[in-house]
Amino acid sequence: MVLAATRVYSSLPVVGKHLEPFAGLTAMALYGGHYAPAAVRAAISRRLNTSEAVAAPIDGEAESTRSSRMPPYLRFRAQRQRCLYRSSVRYGDHPAQLLDVWRRPDLPADAPVLLFVPGGAWVQGSRVLQGHTLLHQMVKRGWVCLTMDYRVSPVNRWPRHIADVNAAIAWARANVDRFGGDRNFVAVAGCSAGGHLAALAGLTPGDPAFRGELTDDADTTVDAVVGIYGRYDWQDRSTATRRNFQRFLERVVVGRSQSRHPEIYAAASPLARIHEDAPPFYLIHGEQDTIIPVGEARAFRDALQAVSRNPVEYCEVPRAGHAFDLVDNAHARHCATGVARFLGEVHDRKASLTAAAEVGA
Template sequence: MLDIPRALNPMDIALAATRMYSTLPVVGKHLEPFAGLTAMALYGGHYAPAALKAAISRRAGTGAEVQVPVEAPGEDVEAINGSLVPPFLRSRAQKRRYLDRGSVRYGDHPSQLLDVWRRPDLPPDAPVLLFVPGGAWVQGTRVLQGHTLLAHLVRKGWVCLTMDYRVSPVHRWPRHVADVNAAIAWARANVDRFGGDRNFVAIAGCSAGGHLATLAGLTPGDERFRGELTDDADTSVDAVVGIYGRYDWEDRSTTSRKNFQGFLERVVVGRKQSRHPEVFEAASPMARIHADAPPTLLIDGEHDAIIPVQEARDFHAALGAVSRNPVRYCEVPRAGHAFDLVDTSHARRCATEVSKFLTSVHAARDRQHTAAAV
């Protein structure tokens, strides 16, 4: 049961209205995206001053210099170099070139769709990446997001899946992560139909998608996040990539953090943290760290003002201190939040780092299998 506030304010009324019209017969499912846009508009003002300040700082070339150098040998040099083609057109061209199958169902709900990206000449048993788009848990669309990363990995011989999932305020937590787990289970059971290796499935996500990808990677088998999946469905992943993700769902130490927790309470979860702390703890990757966490790469922008970059640094330090598997961190200089939405040098730098990390994890897995077979 949802917590009902004692006195509804205009935000509560607006959100209730969006949930109501999204349930209308026939047209309701087409109106769901507007419910998410309404929620983003209501809460976006909390982040506008910080985002504007970060944008000015990037333009002026100021800011912290904490970063991890990026090496780009061989053909990856071209991936980072600039281009005269506008970013939006490059993104559309990437999809036209590498999309193999669109709107594949990974579940019974109309929102449970994914696209398959692959090369037509791909040999069987290619490694697989599932990409989870962001959107503050109120938008979860595969349109535009991650295209530079997907195209780069497809050129390297990967099968890539990019998914839609159910979002708030129409669908409450943990519906989002349950859909991510359903997509992982689908990949484990079906991706060989598209030339993918069911025994190597990595996951990556941006922003809210980074939270969902990381949480799913840390919590395979958690009954709270399985949704309609059967007990034998495999939701484990072989590697995790979090890109400017939100990793802490409990901290209320600053005004910004309190505003974020209020957004989760009213829009995403529908419960107050003070009454249901266990819900927020279970959903927080920072609280779910353990020694058997999959190999993990965290990438963030130096000037991220939406999710302060310190959160990624703290999560990297905490996970690295516990996990028995590799934990890496890369900070993209002068990049802000959502730096990969179009095909810019920041997005290509990110794709290069992800490719290097996942290739190393996949190679290590192959070495282990070879050694075990001898």
């Protein structure tokens, strides 16, 4: 009844679009309580063990004293102000289909591109407050970064979310050169629900069920995928926590039961869509994640490595919980540097193969 009411008021003319975020918050409140006790216990445990070493910086990068003393919100805001090049660029016709462009003023020609998909349990997802540490790192290294909004539940049902991600990828393939990016190299990254969407987009570029309003010739392929504490299995009901998650999907995100429509959940599960031509993957997960247990990431990694012909790397962050990168801490910077290294290697490898092919021709 409550969820039905949120869908009604979110569909009202003029004011509905402003009320839509409250529908997502309502859905999270109804189902998020199941995870709260474990999350609180894990947070207290990590706080009581702060003497343990955190991940060491990679490539000699260290946090400055000034930066370490800056409140997280101000640090994020400073990163955004330094790197934001263009805000609220439309990648589609719907008001929610917006993205921001991050880049350096002195961007080198044909810079590689990273599209970032924010998380939020498929009911929230703002390009404004997520992924800043990663985006800042990539921009410093000469990349064009795009961070997107997409339509969310319960107002918008599955598969609208993945269709919007594919629309943003297609937009980048066709238009990112206007902002100095290379249309021939587009990677996608995402955290939590965004990690699910990034992985699914990377594994299913030709699936007509996920293309929405895109034309048949729109290119939705990606050159690499980064999954950050993502949800990779939409089918498992083996535990009480998993059953609660499946009920959330059924009632809030999909609007159809898994028992009657198992094909929907199989098609939306990255774990079930793995194939040998999967793009290169870099997976990151916190060891103490109580929202999406680390075992799910390990299982996805193992399945990918067993089948894919492309590189699959995995970074497990010690003592980190879910959403550990929402503040600009040592873990977030460590992971951002690892992602930058991995994507740089994938980009260099593709550039070398392209150059060799041109010489051979």
